[in-house]
Amino acid sequence: MIVSCLEDFRGQEISRGEKTPRSSNSKSYKSTAPRSKVPFLGILEHDYTTRKTMYKLLLLLSTAALVSAHGQLKEPAPLSNKFVRIGADCGKGADLAAAKATGNFQAGQEATVKWFILNGDGGGPLQVGFDTTGKGTSFDVKAAITQDAPGQNRKAPKGTTKQAHDVKFTVPADLNCPDTGCVMQIKQAGNGNGFGSCALVNVNGGAGGNAAGEAKAVAAATAEDGAAAAKGKDAAGDAKGKKAAGDAKGKKAKGADKKAAKAKNAAAKKAAAKAKKGAKKDAAAARRFRHRAQ
Secondary structure, three states: HHHHHHHHHHHHHHHHOEEEEOOOOOEEEEEEEOOOOOHHHHHHHHHHHOOOOOOOOHHHHHHHHHHHOEEEEEEOOOOOOEEEEEEOOOOOOOOOOOOOOOEEEEOOOOEHHHHHHHHOOOOOEEEEEEEEEEEEEEEEEEEEEEOOOOEEOOOOOOOOEEEEEEEEEEEOOOOOOOOOOOOEEEEEOOOOOOEEEEEEEEEEOOOHHHHHHHHHHHHHHHHHHHHHHHHHHHHHHHHHHHHHHHHHHHHHHHHHHHHHHHHHHHHHHHHHHHHHHHHHHHHHHHHHHHHHHH
């Protein structure tokens, strides 16, 4: 309404005709044209200065009315918190260079995000796309929305503003993201720019992701096999070392046994010789005793 009144007022200013010259004692122009038939603009008929002031005021009000109606991504956290209209990009304030992934999705599965409707034309329907290059300039991989934000032709229904709404979609099964993640864009559907946002997200289980996962699994298995082999070698080395130690201990014990046996034999021989010598002495003493007795 404000915009239409502005256009009507501007048209009247152009078609109003000549204004009375500005006198030296007057600070405003007086119009000689008939009064407007538009009730809203009736107060603007008095002088040029008033009309100019009111026109600026109406322009300010219309601008405020236009910028108060927005929508944007709420969760996962967007690259920028500004309400902006975007096309095949992420809009002003979106810094991908310093971005970190704020969402985690599974390829082929349903995902849920939140769309915040501030006012007016921040409603649905929406569209979701992914940029697999991570640059945020081409969102060719589209997702099928299963639960849209409320609204038709971007107009939010009564009672749906100033709140966040769940939006659900199926993540493409063949979505292949780099290690740094994919850039997800969600925006109002339709031709031209619409309110929207971007977020950096991780997507697991895609076609490329599966291949990478399999490669990682093979690498992990190879590493595990190598570790097991090394562990087996260590165990074999330990066993061999223990065996060597046991053999050495056995040899040492055997040597000690031999020495002990040898010492024992020597002691036995020595004891036998001593006993034999003692027996000889005893025999000699017995003979002397018999001889004296005779």
